[in-house]
Amino acid sequence: MKKPKPLRQEQILGELNQAPSLRVAELARRLAVSTETIRRDLDELTEQGLLNRTYGGAVRSLGTEPSVTERHTLFVSERERIARAAVPLVKDGRVLMIGSGSTTVHVARRIAVEMKNVTVLTHAFGVATVLAINPTIKVIMLPGDYHASEGATVGAHTVSFLQNFHADYAVLGASGLGQDGPADALIECAAVYQAMVSQAARTVVVADRSKHDRLFPARYAHWRDIDRVVTDAAVGSALAEPFRQFGVGQVLA
Structure with missing residues (x-):
């Protein structure tokens, strides 16, 4: 068949x-x-x-990624599993920052079902939309220039606004996971993610196996800045070494 x-x-x-x-x-x-x-x-x-x-x-x-709308049609079951595994890691948080992307939308959907009385700062309209089903979740939408293909706000205003807040967790996707850290295809989004990492006590990266060992132009953090990576397959030796060196926890969905 x-x-x-x-x-x-x-x-x-x-x-x-x-x-x-x-x-x-x-x-x-x-x-x-x-x-x-x-x-x-x-x-x-x-x-x-x-x-x-x-x-x-x-x-x-290499170095390119389709729009967030197109990405939503790929690796759906893997991303759902990643979301289910990621939410327990942030359940003790009261303030979260969530970046744009297809996997983070899946995580936000699970947060809306499993968590309550939390505040979420996001620049992604997809994330804000799925969180809206839970009236106990306060969503703060970040200002900025609208990036149509990503469905998110970016730019100097977005980054500046973030610097006025602190979060228990940042939950971020990535276009690729390289030996130096997670990276994004969009430089503008990477600047927002970098600000979220700096303003959060802990950072969780959610990324399916297609992102392993892929290089993209904008690295937004070093592995020393990342606490957990939630993925659907064990990373290879090239990534396992920096994970071990910097104490990055690998959670398999």
Whole structure:
């Protein structure tokens, strides 16, 4: 039976996380579909900025990320598991800061169900929207310039506003987890995340396995600044070493 397209495309991205490049014929064999089906999937994933087509195959795209709307359709079950694992880590907090991204929206949805009487500062409209189902949660929306593809406010006003507050936890996503720390594809968002890290007592990064060992232009923290990473698969040795060195707790969902 042919697998649904979103699941099949997630598997393609997963395969490309394990190998620097793959051929169309090899992907077709692994996923038990025709080469024409694989080519159509690769074309769609290329349009989303998730990979680059090569002659007869594809490689995973580096340094780019699709819009938050497109990211919501990928790795959904993994992100739901990550959210369930992340919320117990912040349940003792009274003030939270939550960054933009698809995984953080999943976390915010779980917070809305499992927590009450907390204050959340966020620059992400998706996060604010899912928190609104819980009337006991006070949401403070950060001012700034609206970044349409991320669905969030960014800029000098956003960062300046954050500096007037302190939080028990910052909950942040990442475009990639590199050996030096978590990073984002968007420099503007990384500046906001950096401010959240500096104003929070503890920081939890939530990121699925597709973010492991990926490099992006804007590192927003060093691993010494991060307390926990919640992910759906154990990181490889390249990341495990700085985690050990700086005492970063790895929580597997």
